[in-house]
Amino acid sequence: MDLTILWFCIVGFLFVGYFVLDGFDFGVGMSLPFLGRDDKDRRVLINTIGPIWDLNETWVIVAGAALFAAFPEWYATLFSGFYLPLLLILLALILRGVSFEYRHQRPEAAWKKRFDRMIVIGSAVPAFLWGVAFSNIVAGVPLDADHNYIGGFLALLNPYALLGGLTTLLLFFTHGVVFVSLKTDGDIRLRARRLATRSGVVTIVVAASFLLWTTLAFGTLASALLSAAAAVALIGSFLANLRAREGVAFGLMALTIGLAVLSLFFALFPDVMPASNDPANSLTIENASSSEYTLTIMSWVALIFLPLILAYQGFTYWIFRKRVTRAQIPEAAELPEAAH
Template identity: 75%
Template structure:
């Protein structure tokens, strides 16, 4: 197999891991104002992802590093052309991470309210903008002969891309709410299931519209098959949630997101960044990849370390598999009264 094609698939795998795992993190953060009736509820929700959220984000770091090494032209064009959008994602992730670490440092309610708001914003912005970015890559952007992006940030905010962003936002939101129902018990579990029914219905409608638009604009047999499978698993996840089978619902939602990401990479193939005005300026797997020597070394590194990463991630989730309830949340000492 051509090593460049192999690494195109490996990078797709990294983004699948990132969107599936950090996707429900984003969903939990976005669901705080909907499910967190009081501070204890919000602490329960944050504790469901507390042991794993930072580990989930390492998939993005690995994906970015692999993209830089395997496809330097793709990396350069993407990170320069989408600079402002990716900067907003980075800032949101920083704000979100800081909020998780500092929210509990003071018992003051205003302090917590501020950091809760930062968690919500820090989860919503990436959930939306990742969909916008990938939709633009699939649709094609304005590239010149040197593969430089010649458009603006507002050019990226077109109808198709915004629909893609809304799709990822609703999928991640539903994924996170189902995760809350899987990892909690009592009243918050019941409310999460009800919320997932509503958000899941909206996700089905919006995702269907996005996949149909993509199929019309970038038709391929492989994409249509993958998109159809994603639609089936999304509906199956929604039905499983209605029936109260949270484990199946969460697993099927994870499969849905994985199939959706793979279908977008299939729609791209053999390009990595199509040029909409002039297809001759498109970045392809062939003209954007590193040398065979670089890709060979990277392949051996991936063969050795990638299974270890997956095993460690699976072990972490197994260790923290138990449900989190209000009884597990210790009472906080009241804030000191100023003299």
């Protein structure tokens, strides 16, 4: 396989991993106002992702590093042209991480409520803006002959991109709520299952609309097939949730997000940043990639370290596989396990 194609696939795989894993983190954070009836409920929700949220977040760092090393022209155009939305994503992620660590530092309800609100914002903003960013990449943006983005921030907020942002927001929310039902017990588990049913209906409609628009306007046969498979998996997750099969529902939600992201990469290929104003200005896997020598060295590094990263991720999930219950949360305002 050509190394440029290989690294396009690796970058796609890393973003699939990030959206699947950090996606349910975002969903759990956004679910606080809906499932957190009191402080103990909110601590249960946070503790479901406490041991793993920071590990999930490292996927975007690895994806960004791989993008920078394998496709420096793509990285430069993306991060300069999409500077404001990517900065907002970064600030939101920082805000969310700080809130996990600081909400327990004082016992006052107002203090905790303030940081809970920041967790919600810090989860919703990236969930929405990642969809906006990737939708614009697939649809194409105006580029000059030097591959510089020549549009403005408001140009990124077009109807297709906004629908893409709403799609990722709803997918991640439902993914997170299903995860809560998988990781908790008692009343909060039942409420999470009911919420996943309600949000699932809306998610199916919005996601199907976005994938259909993508297929008709920008898709290929491969991306169309992946979109169809994603739609089937999403419906399957919804039905599994109705039957209280939380593990199956969560697995199918993860498959839905993975297939949907892959469909966007297949719709994009062989471009990496299409120019909407002039196809001659588009960035492709060929004119955006690093040298053959660089890609060869990176391939050997990936061959060694990617399996280790996946093994460590799987080991971490296995260790923290048990359900979180209200009985495990102490009555006193002590340091929650989730913040360690």
